[in-house]
Amino acid sequence: MSGRAVPAVEARGVGVTLGGRPVLTDVTLSAAPGQWLAVIGPNGAGKSTLLRAVAGLVPREGEVLVEGTAVDDLRPRRRARLIAYAPQSPALPPDMSVYDYALLGRTPYIAYLGSESARDREVTRSVLERLDLDGFASRPLGHLSGGERQRVVLARALVQQAPVLLLDEPTTALDLGHQQQVLELVDRLRLADDLTVVTTLHDLSLAAQYADALVLLAAGRAVAAGPPARVLAEPLLTEHFGARVRVEPGPEGRPVVHLVRPPVSSATEKA
Ligand SMILES: Nc1ncnc2c1ncn2[C@@H]1O[C@H](COP(=O)(O)OP(=O)(O)OP(=O)(O)O)[C@@H](O)[C@H]1O
Numbered sequence: 427m428s429g430r431a432v433p434a435v436e437a438r439g440v441g442v443t444l445g446g447r448p449v450l451t452d453v454t455l456s457a458a459p460g461q462w463l464a465v466i467g468p469n470g471a472g473k474s475t476l477l478r479a480v481a482g483l484v485p486r487e488g489e490v491l492v493e494g495t496a497v498d499d500l501r502p503r504r505r506a507r508l509i510a511y512a513p514q515s516p517a518l519p520p521d522m523s524v525y526d527y528a529l530l531g532r533t534p535y536i537a538y539l540g541s542e543s544a545r546d547r548e549v550t551r552s553v554l555e556r557l558d559l560d561g562f563a564s565r566p567l568g569h570l571s572g573g574e575r576q577r578v579v580l581a582r583a584l585v586q587q588a589p590v591l592l593l594d595e596p597t598t599a600l601d602l603g604h605q606q607q608v609l610e611l612v613d614r615l616r617l618a619d620d621l622t623v624v625t626t627l628h629d630l631s632l633a634a635q636y637a638d639a640l641v642l643l644a645a646g647r648a649v650a651a652g653p654p655a656r657v658l659a660e661p662l663l664t665e666h667f668g669a670r671v672r673v674e675p676g677p678e679g680r681p682v683v684h685l686v687r688p689p690v691s692s693a694t695e696k697a
Pocket residue numbers: 444445449467468469470471472473474475476
């Protein structure tokens with residue numbers, strides 16, 4: 427249990443400048459092993475950039491540590507065995523098959539100029555099956571719907587079998603059933619393998635249902651962090667999202683966020 431003292435992922439004072447503009451400023455976050463942390467915030471707040479910074483895909487200031495080691499000190503193969511990242515909408519090679527793309531997640535386990543092992547193929551098949559994608563294995567990526575593509579990107583990350591999973595908006599293109607299926611699968615893997623999950627999520631009620639802790643980003647700064655019931659407070663949401671909301675206790679006391687229409691009369695008067 428002593429390992430519990432070391433966070434699985436930690437960002438300290440992370441800053442990112444893009445196009446000459448500060449996009450993230452002094453952001454700090456920490457996720458314990460086995461924890462699910464959701465990064466929330468309005469459009470443009472810097473959520474995707476934060477995940478990319480943690481994944482080491484964008485130049486940054488500050489420190490990122492995985493299992494206590496600075497990611498900058500890790501060789502790419504070692505880093506890829508520790509952190510899997512599923513981007514929101516990556517460019518996919520249209521002629522590559524679903525199976526071959528998912529198998530790319532095994533790259534950190536395959537020797538240089540070597541070929542995949544039976545174990546690599548087995549892991550890939552099993553993840554495709556669990557994501558309802560086994561029927562698509564030989565389909566070219568260019569012939570998939572948006573939701574199918576999104577599940578394939580997640581499949582590649584899961585195939586990597588890294589203890590830290592960074593998922594950028596894993597459910598945006600998914601129908602209700604697949605949203606639940608994907609989040610439940612991630613949660614089951616998290617519990618079974620003690621994975622640490624850091625995900626951006628726009629749906630605040632979903633974030634509250636699945637995450638142990640939330641970080642609210644606004645204009646590139648972490649303005650609140652903690653358990654969902656603390657971060658999803660009406661005044662904070664109104665201030666940072668500019669939305670009228672009502673927050674109610676939901677299942678297991680986890681908050682549910684409802685959008686509330688402004689009174690019709692005042693909306694009509696404004697029109
Ligand atoms: N390459 C870039 N050059 C300049 N600015 C960028 C670049 N990439 C992103 N940005 C800006 O950085 C800010 C944060 O972008 P980011 O995609 O991280 O936000 P987000 O919180 O994930 O937004 P969304 O909810 O809309 O997905 C935005 O204002 C965006 O326009």
